[in-house]
Amino acid sequence: MDISFILLEFFIILIAAKIGGELAERIGQPAVLGELVAGVMVGGSMLGLVKQNEIIDILAQIGVIILLFEVGVSSDFEAFMKAGIPAFVVACVGVALPFAGGYFLAHFLGLKVIEAVFLGATLTATSVGITVRVFHDLGQSKRKEANIVIGAAVIDDVLGLIVLAVVIGLITTGSVSFYNIFKVTSLAVLFLFGSLALSSVAAPYIFRIVHQMRVRGILFVFAFSFCLLLSYLAKVVGLAPIVGAFAAGLILSRTEHKEHVEERIKPVADLFVPIFFIMMGVAVDIKTLNPFILSNQQNIIVAMNLLAVAIIGKYLAGFSIPWMKVNRSVIGVGMIPRGEVGLIFASYGITHKLIGSGLYTSVLIMIMMTTFITPPILKAVFKIEDKYHGPKQA
Amino acid sequence: MDISFILLEFFIILIAAKIGGELAERIGQPAVLGELVAGVMVGGSMLGLVKQNEIIDILAQIGVIILLFEVGVSSDFEAFMKAGIPAFVVACVGVALPFAGGYFLAHFLGLKVIEAVFLGATLTATSVGITVRVFHDLGQSKRKEANIVIGAAVIDDVLGLIVLAVVIGLITTGSVSFYNIFKVTSLAVLFLFGSLALSSVAAPYIFRIVHQMRVRGILFVFAFSFCLLLSYLAKVVGLAPIVGAFAAGLILSRTEHKEHVEERIKPVADLFVPIFFIMMGVAVDIKTLNPFILSNQQNIIVAMNLLAVAIIGKYLAGFSIPWMKVNRSVIGVGMIPRGEVGLIFASYGITHKLIGSGLYTSVLIMIMMTTFITPPILKAVFKIEDKYHGPKQA
Numbered sequence: 001m002d003i004s005f006i007l008l009e010f011f012i013i014l015i016a017a018k019i020g021g022e023l024a025e026r027i028g029q030p031a032v033l034g035e036l037v038a039g040v041m042v043g044g045s046m047l048g049l050v051k052q053n054e055i056i057d058i059l060a061q062i063g064v065i066i067l068l069f070e071v072g073v074s075s076d077f078e079a080f081m082k083a084g085i086p087a088f089v090v091a092c093v094g095v096a097l098p099f100a101g102g103y104f105l106a107h108f109l110g111l112k113v114i115e116a117v118f119l120g121a122t123l124t125a126t127s128v129g130i131t132v133r134v135f136h137d138l139g140q141s142k143r144k145e146a147n148i149v150i151g152a153a154v155i156d157d158v159l160g161l162i163v164l165a166v167v168i169g170l171i172t173t174g175s176v177s178f179y180n181i182f183k184v185t186s187l188a189v190l191f192l193f194g195s196l197a198l199s200s201v202a203a204p205y206i207f208r209i210v211h212q213m214r215v216r217g218i219l220f221v222f223a224f225s226f227c228l229l230l231s232y233l234a235k236v237v238g239l240a241p242i243v244g245a246f247a248a249g250l251i252l253s254r255t256e257h258k259e260h261v262e263e264r265i266k267p268v269a270d271l272f273v274p275i276f277f278i279m280m281g282v283a284v285d286i287k288t289l290n291p292f293i294l295s296n297q298q299n300i301i302v303a304m305n306l307l308a309v310a311i312i313g314k315y316l317a318g319f320s321i322p323w324m325k326v327n328r329s330v331i332g333v334g335m336i337p338r339g340e341v342g343l344i345f346a347s348y349g350i351t352h353k354l355i356g357s358g359l360y361t362s363v364l365i366m367i368m369m370t371t372f373i374t375p376p377i378l379k380a381v382f383k384i385e386d387k388y389h390g391p392k393q394a
Numbered sequence: 395m396d397i398s399f400i401l402l403e404f405f406i407i408l409i410a411a412k413i414g415g416e417l418a419e420r421i422g423q424p425a426v427l428g429e430l431v432a433g434v435m436v437g438g439s440m441l442g443l444v445k446q447n448e449i450i451d452i453l454a455q456i457g458v459i460i461l462l463f464e465v466g467v468s469s470d471f472e473a474f475m476k477a478g479i480p481a482f483v484v485a486c487v488g489v490a491l492p493f494a495g496g497y498f499l500a501h502f503l504g505l506k507v508i509e510a511v512f513l514g515a516t517l518t519a520t521s522v523g524i525t526v527r528v529f530h531d532l533g534q535s536k537r538k539e540a541n542i543v544i545g546a547a548v549i550d551d552v553l554g555l556i557v558l559a560v561v562i563g564l565i566t567t568g569s570v571s572f573y574n575i576f577k578v579t580s581l582a583v584l585f586l587f588g589s590l591a592l593s594s595v596a597a598p599y600i601f602r603i604v605h606q607m608r609v610r611g612i613l614f615v616f617a618f619s620f621c622l623l624l625s626y627l628a629k630v631v632g633l634a635p636i637v638g639a640f641a642a643g644l645i646l647s648r649t650e651h652k653e654h655v656e657e658r659i660k661p662v663a664d665l666f667v668p669i670f671f672i673m674m675g676v677a678v679d680i681k682t683l684n685p686f687i688l689s690n691q692q693n694i695i696v697a698m699n700l701l702a703v704a705i706i707g708k709y710l711a712g713f714s715i716p717w718m719k720v721n722r723s724v725i726g727v728g729m730i731p732r733g734e735v736g737l738i739f740a741s742y743g744i745t746h747k748l749i750g751s752g753l754y755t756s757v758l759i760m761i762m763m764t765t766f767i768t769p770p771i772l773k774a775v776f777k778i779e780d781k782y783h784g785p786k787q788a
Contacts, residue, residue: 003452003455003629003635004626004629004630004635006452006456007459007622007623007625007626007629007635008622008626010456010622011619011622011623011626014615014618014619014622015619017615018607018609018612018615018616018619021609021610022607022608022609022612025608025609031609031610054448054449055448055449055452058397058400058449061397062400062404065401137610213412213416214416214419215412215415215416215419215425216415216425216531216664217660217661217663217664218412218416220661220664220665221408221411221412221664221665221668222412224408224665225405225408225409225412228401228402228404228405228408229401229405231401232398232401232402232405235397235398235401236398241397241398241401264660264661264664265661266611266658267611267614267658267659267661267662268661268662268665269611270610270611270614270615270658271614271615271618271662274615
């Protein structure tokens with residue numbers, strides 16, 4: 001791969017992101033929606049200026065890691081921990097309802113039990129990148145709802161691991177291995193609590209060493225290395241790297257270096273975060289959405305049904321914590337986007353011949369649609385809130 | 395390529411860079427020397443923690459692009475332009491002397507004329523990354539000598555293109571195509587002057603548009619995109635991408651946005667620049683340097699002769715501008731490091747069977763040695779200057 005190719009792609013990505021983001025903001029939408037649409041425009045199925053390739057994909061993943069690290073650092077640790085129980089409830093309900101919905105939808109479509117379980121599973125896990133960006137774009141990152149959504153997404157990721165272990169167990173051995181489920185779950189939980197606990201204990205000692213170092217940028221480089229390490233460990237235990245990045249940010253948000261890191265990660269995020277959202281758009285193959293192509297119609301209809309289940313299931317999860325004084329619609333809508341976990345299920349399904357390419361395409365369309373509809377719906381929810389209750393910044 | 399692998403490599407690179415840089419500073423050396431040595435340590439021929447791979451190599455190249463962009467932005471445009479004529483003289487003498495030296499050395503070693511021309515060519519072009527980092531590490535970036543060295547390195551790159559065209563012409567057709575030389579030279583010169591002229595004219599208009607945009611980070615993202623574009627174009631006309639990155643920075647240094655960009659590129663540089671220098675160390679195969687392996691001895695002896703020519707040729711070039719009030723040793727030593735252009739010649743030579751693997755290894759050792767010796771020698775030169783003339787910051 002030639003460096004000049006990457007330089008040109010990077011250039012086009014940044015320019016497209018900023019033009020798209022600007023236009024979106026001009027029509028009152030979050031910038032991220034403009035980036036997604038710009039990504040579709042420059043992508044292979046339209047202008048063909050940006051092609052998916054390994055290097056840009058890695059840069060995109062580094063981009064979303066930086067985003068979640070940034071969000072973690074600017075978080076309020078206490079507030080986030082307080083959101084633990086409601087986040088847990090939202091996560092469980094938000095996994096159970098779409099799973100059940102997907103299962104019954106598949107049943108209704110006449111699919112086999114194993115396919116039905118599988119389809120239910122693809123609908124479970126929230127991918128929090130989009131929602132976090134929308135909160136960020138709209139200056140709503142500090143809300144109670146943001147903490148609950150992020151917390152629920154982290155727990156979702158753990159639940160997704162459990163569902164994956166169950167489904168793969170059912171498919172490969174026909175039974176559920178409780179040992180296996182116990183193993184993946186405890187590794188993930190151990191990582192989450194272990195990194196928080198260990199870091200709290202070790203942080204003062206490490207910072208004492210770092211403070212004695214005088215080489216340029218040491219504090220910030222150290223903080224970012226910590227983000228890389230936790231992202232790596234999260235991935236190793238089976239979680240998404242962004243969970244580790246967020247945890248790293250959250251841990252640093254408790255230290256006296258919060259502002260130092262916050263200020264320095266911003267320009268880095270400015271350059272790398274857009275790559276992730278542009279490449280999300282680039283990944284969209286708009287040909288699959290053309291309803292005038294006969295072979296697409298069936299897939300699109302199934303996708304719309306899946307989408308309905310995906311939306312309703314997560315939206316209702318927002319109403320599962322009646323004792324909390326929050327805007328339930330913000331939580332419900334914030335949980336809608338699906339991503340990597342759904343894609344992992346879908347890829348697993350097609351490579352193991354559990355689902356056909358038609359159903360696979362439908363799942364891809366559903367995931368893509370949840371990504372694209374969330375920014376405008378969330379924006380609308382905030383608008384309604386402003387109208388009826390006045391701006392709220394809890 | 396799995397993201398977790400990249401995250402771990404990136405983590406190790408940053409930690410190794412900072413430990414190496416810190417230790418180097420503790421013993422009074424520039425941080426970059428510590429990064430190079432740390433790179434050798436974590437590389438394949440020692441600890442094996444970091445392996446060369448396409449993705450990290452691209453990140454490394456983005457790192458050095460960011461470094462030269464940063465240096466360009468913090469430059470003084472007028473001072474840089476004033477250094478044009480001495481830089482031109484230094485560049486020409488600094489290409490001619492090592493070329494002649496390499497030619498006669500080859501002759502003395504009993505090589506054929508074509509090999510002698512070829513060997514001379516590998517010694518011509520300065521690679522400015524290391525020197526720039528040393529100036530940076532030692533807080534000497536604003537000196538007149540820094541401008542002359544960078545300017546000479548840019549001109550070197552153009553001269554390198556000409557030498558390459560001549561040598562390849564001699565080898566493939568046995569004659570020199572003046573049309574071809576004219577083409578590559580004028581393209582490169584056109585790029586350099588064209589980008590400066592066009593940007594000066596277009597900048598106010600572009601900034602007027604950018605100022606009307608309100609999406610987050612627009613100014614900085616625009617500035618960095620400009621760096622990516624010029625790096626790309628430089629590569630397209632045959633120059634090193636860092637020449638484009640430096641030009642982009644230099645152009646921006648004339649605008650009112652200089653400080654805004656300078657401040658924001660710094661944390662980005664903190665994270666990405668070390669990748670370049672660590673990977674330079676990783677690329678070193680220390681086995682080739684073991685003098686107790688019989689087959690290495692010949693290569694090492696030839697390499698030491700090449701190194702002597704490489705050092706003396708460039709060092710004397712520092713004395714080619716007697717009318718300037720500068721520290722000639724700073725310029726001469728600053729021009730010593732060789733890099734990409736030498737590697738391009740060496741790779742061309744071995745793939746076209748113009749040189750054997752022994753001579754190829756000797757060239758690699760020579761390039762590597764110029765990189766490693768420059769930081770300590772330059773540091774020593776500054777120390778002598780302080781001692782005899784007092785600190786000088788022109």
